[in-house]
Amino acid sequence: MAGFTESIRNIWKIEELRQRVLYTLGLLVVYRLGTYVTLPGVDAHILAEVNRQAGTNNLFGLIDLFVGGAFSQAGIFALGIMPYITASIIIQLMGAVVPYFQKLQREGEEGRRKITQLTRYLTVAITALQAVGYAINLRYGATGQAIVVSPAFFMLIAVIVLTAGTVFVMWLGERITENGIGNGISLIIMVSIIAFLPQAVYNEFTLKDNLFIVLLELAVFVVITAGVVLVTQGTRRIPVQYAKRVVGRRVYGGVTQYLPLRVNAAGVMPIIFAQSIMFVPATIATFFPGSDFMQQFGSFFSDISGWGYSSLFFLLVVFFTYFYTAIAVNPREMADTLKRQGGFIPGVRPGKQTSEFIDTILTRITLPGAIFLGIVAIIPAFAMRAGVTAGFAHFFGGTSLLIIVGVMLDTLQQIESHLLMRHYEGFMKGSRVRGRRF
Known part of the structure; x- marks a missing residue:
């Protein structure tokens, strides 16, 4: 403290x-x-x-x-x-x-x-x-x-x-x-x-007679939050060897460093993208208040606790995780940068093979990250079926928790960078926050 x-x-x-x-x-x-x-x-x-x-x-x-x-x-x-x-x-x-x-x-x-x-x-x-x-x-x-x-x-x-x-x-x-x-x-x-969080927590305490159930819900909430932080900060480190270079009287390179690939390189954007897409059909249905078909169509995208809504939301999160990762991380550019700096991955030839190697690893580590994000995204639906009030269920997991955790970590890392550039200790001493260690 x-x-x-x-x-x-x-x-x-x-x-x-x-x-x-x-x-x-x-x-x-x-x-x-x-x-x-x-x-x-x-x-x-x-x-x-x-x-x-x-x-x-x-x-x-x-x-x-x-x-x-x-x-x-x-x-x-x-x-x-x-x-x-x-x-x-x-x-x-x-x-x-x-x-x-x-x-x-x-x-x-x-x-x-x-x-x-x-x-x-x-x-x-x-x-x-x-x-x-x-x-x-x-x-x-x-x-x-x-x-x-x-x-x-x-x-x-x-x-x-x-x-x-x-x-x-x-x-x-x-x-x-x-x-x-x-x-x-x-x-x-x-x-x-x-x-909405203070009111949601207050309602959960006042509407539930069993204090043990509320404390159990809070404990699960903490565990889910820890899991989200773990996956958000999780990285796969690829060893990179740099050749020795003599510049004047100084020798550069000759050491092993690591190229960190995040398990969830897309961050919070897949959740926001998927949620935005899910809003569109229900919005279109409001233009046709007299059509029974459009009302049924809109009701499918309005029932956030339904199995159909949850399944489609899960698939969209997985899709946008891969989509945004492909945009945010460019293996070919990373391979070219390593080649220009005299770095190489042991056992892998520079250039095209390095790009393919990075792309393969990125695809493998993105899969569990995407599935985890999809599961967390639909947890509120299961929480509501288990008796958690709708207001608190939105924070129990899902979009709300992922956004809060992702944005808070990103903001803290930016503050951390400002502090470290001026030789101050940041918020997360001894931690493995991306950007501090590497």
Whole structure:
């Protein structure tokens, strides 16, 4: 505990790090305040009473979790950052099959700038489409009595405000990433999720008569969290030998180092991608309130505790784990870098064989990581069947826990890097945090 306190004190000693942390916290506070601003034309008191009496649909409750309560409160940030995530998925998928986007990916910084611009435009289009569905559901659902203006005016103003709200949240995330600490988009999602945690734990204690059951649930929660941290930080070390080089009077190389490959190289993104995809069919179904087929189609993607939903979610997580790993880790580039630096893997020829060797190992270690992420992602469904309240079940595993753990570790590692660059001890002395040891 003394070491942790010392690390916190060291953060405030470094002016740049202190400013980045305060800047990040300030923008996150702005985002949280915005979730409580209700859409024009909606009576917040009537809406709160309707939600209290009617309860919340499972899917809508999950969406509400990712936007910090703005969805159920008809806030200006009701759609949150998820349209941006959806747009990013589409652009990355197109980068794998469309030659134009493949060309942009090879153009370096200029290509990335163009892809970012296209992602923003697509975010606006997706947000406007989802805003129409949200406004229709709000106007013609049980919450319709909370609308105090004409339907046409409400539809127009809701689409404009919701689209502007998502663009503003996207801007906040980009500013945090550029001038703050951590990944801004991920931090916004994590803060939205954590906002529900205190109330969920309190409800679990008050609604359960058996204290032993609650303590057992918390113990399982701790074990699952430890497992997620273990897999997130797990690496496969490949030995790399560097040849001796004489530069002037100094000798370089001749030592064995290690190339660390993460078991979960994709991080938290597969979960976010899969969840965004699962939101789309239910959103489309809201456009057809009178169609029985579309309502049944939407109900399949609304029942998060159903076997069909869980199975499809599991497969999507596994798929996106491999997909994002293929994007994030390039074995050919790693092999070329080793060759240029005079390094080689013992028993493997430099060049193509090294690339194939790294790719084979990466494929093997990604499989257990992908399966583990898929299992953890669907644990809330089993927790709800076992009697855990829906609010706490979302934190019991699944998307919420994976996002919180992944984002917290990534943010701590960035703070750790700032501390170590200035010869301060970080948060995780003696640990095997990636980036500190290697």
